Amino acid sequence: MGDSPEASRLRLESLTGLRFFAALLVVLYHSLTTAHLARIPVLSALSSLGGVGVSFFFVLSGFVLTWSYKPGLARRRFYWHRFARVYPLHLLMTLVAIPLVVLGAVGWSWAVLFAALGLVQAWVPSQRYEFGMNGPSWSLSCEAFFYALLPFLAPVARGLTNRTLGRLLALLLALLVTLTALVNVLWPLQSGVALYTNPLVRVAEFAIGVGLAQAVRNGWRPPLSLPTALAVALAAYVAVSTVNADLGHHSGLFAHVPYHSLPADVAGLVTLPAFALLIAAAAASDLEGRPSLLRSGLLVRLGHWSFALYLSHLLVIRFLVLVVPADLSLLGGLAIELGTLLACVALSGLLFTFVERPAEAYLRPRARSEPPIDGRLAAVRPTSAQTQPASV
Numbered sequence: 218m219g220d221s222p223e224a225s226r227l228r229l230e231s232l233t234g235l236r237f238f239a240a241l242l243v244v245l246y247h248s249l250t251t252a253h254l255a256r257i258p259v260l261s262a263l264s265s266l267g268g269v270g271v272s273f274f275f276v277l278s279g280f281v282l283t284w285s286y287k288p289g290l291a292r293r294r295f296y297w298h299r300f301a302r303v304y305p306l307h308l309l310m311t312l313v314a315i316p317l318v319v320l321g322a323v324g325w326s327w328a329v330l331f332a333a334l335g336l337v338q339a340w341v342p343s344q345r346y347e348f349g350m351n352g353p354s355w356s357l358s359c360e361a362f363f364y365a366l367l368p369f370l371a372p373v374a375r376g377l378t379n380r381t382l383g384r385l386l387a388l389l390l391a392l393l394v395t396l397t398a399l400v401n402v403l404w405p406l407q408s409g410v411a412l413y414t415n416p417l418v419r420v421a422e423f424a425i426g427v428g429l430a431q432a433v434r435n436g437w438r439p440p441l442s443l444p445t446a447l448a449v450a451l452a453a454y455v456a457v458s459t460v461n462a463d464l465g466h467h468s469g470l471f472a473h474v475p476y477h478s479l480p481a482d483v484a485g486l487v488t489l490p491a492f493a494l495l496i497a498a499a500a501a502s503d504l505e506g507r508p509s510l511l512r513s514g515l516l517v518r519l520g521h522w523s524f525a526l527y528l529s530h531l532l533v534i535r536f537l538v539l540v541v542p543a544d545l546s547l548l549g550g551l552a553i554e555l556g557t558l559l560a561c562v563a564l565s566g567l568l569f570t571f572v573e574r575p576a577e578a579y580l581r582p583r584a585r586s587e588p589p590i591d592g593r594l595a596a597v598r599p600t601s602a603q604t605q606p607a608s609v
Contacts, residue, residue, distance in 0.1 A: 229284065231443065231499040232277060233520030234511030239277075240523040241558075242270040242454075243353070244530045248557050254537055255550030255557075262462040263455065268413075271356050272422055272485040273492045274527075278360060279367075279426020280496050284434065286371045298581060299364045305576030306568060307357055308334070310528045314351040317535045336361045342410040352531050359416040363423040370424065374431040382435075386428045389421045390490070397486050405480070412482035422489065429497050433504070439497040443509060446491075446498035453491035457484045519562070525573055526565035533561050 246267025248254045311333050318325050329349035332338040338346045339358035347355045374382065396418065400411050412418050441449065461479040502509050510516070534557065541553055
């Protein structure tokens with residue numbers, strides 16, 4: 218089915234660069250929208266649906282893990298590799314969150330802590346549990362479920378033709394559309410816990426990534442070039458953000474942002490096809506050796522840091538909310554936002570260098586010499602553009 222061994226071993230570095238921008242979108246969402254750390258016209262509005270970046274991560278996670286999955290790998294070893302790659306930093310960030318949660322009076326309880334440590338918080342239909350402790354870790358709860366399924370999904374996908382894969386992907390998308398419509402019509406106030414944080418729903422996005430990876434492995438290529446796919450994904454995101462900002466009902470450009478006018482699950486569904494095409498186009502670009510700024514040294518390095526950025530940024534923002542005065546001027550808001558972004562990125566680099574990679578190397582000694590493939594919420598962490606055996 219066109220499964221080229223050389224293609225299977227290629228490091229898809231453009232996906233690493235993309236991963237940084239998806240993480241940055243989530244950081245802007247939390248700093249400008251949910252925490253109200255600063256109010257910046259246009260930027261605050263455009264970041265109001267940054268949570269859709271998680272949809273991008275889930276599809277990308279399915280794609281990368283399927284691309285790098287070795288059929289003969291024992292399930293127990295695969296699961297240990299995932300644990301070594303994800304859990305040490307999650308554990309540290311959860312413990313760091315304790316004083317911030319207590320000081321911020323965000324509903325501390327031992328039950329919430331143990332649910333977060335056990336990565337089962339997304340299974341509890343309560344925002345107190347789902348977003349308790351370190352809020353972004355709810356998506357790791359979903360990822361743990363995805364990891365459990367991958368050794369069963371990947372071999373099945375490997376045996377399917379692209380025609381069958383296309384039909385299954387279309388069916389998954391149709392099911393998501395139907396479910397999202399029903400829940401938002403019948404139980405609109407419950408769409409968050411029923412759809413957005415529900416692992417049983419979000420696994421469809423992961424499965425789409427699995428199917429895309431196998432289709433690309435089989436020889437399929439998306440109809441869009443990488444630059445065109447980037448433009449389409451950006452346009453889709455701006456469109457849903459514009460709808461969310463409800464421009465027609467306010468004087469002045471983005472004068473006021475009704476942050477919850479468009480459900481996050483609906484926004485994620487609208488942008489999902491564009492994100493999936495972007496991921497496939499980035500992979501195809503690397504496979505065909507086309508030039509890509511996403512493979513630049515800086516973006517690849519930032520992509521390496523993006524898991525740490527994703528897990529640590531909300532803790533930085535929570536701390537700043539406690540110490541930064543409210544009602545800042547526009548200039549003050551810009552300064553605070555820029556400082557927040559720089560602090561979050563710098564901290565992520567430190568965490569990657571001194572916590573994440575050393576902890577993984579300790580738990581998984583071969584990781585010291587292997588070029589790592591990252592399935593944590595998203596992408597490849599390559600060390601070069603050479604064709605090397607993929608590791609898990």
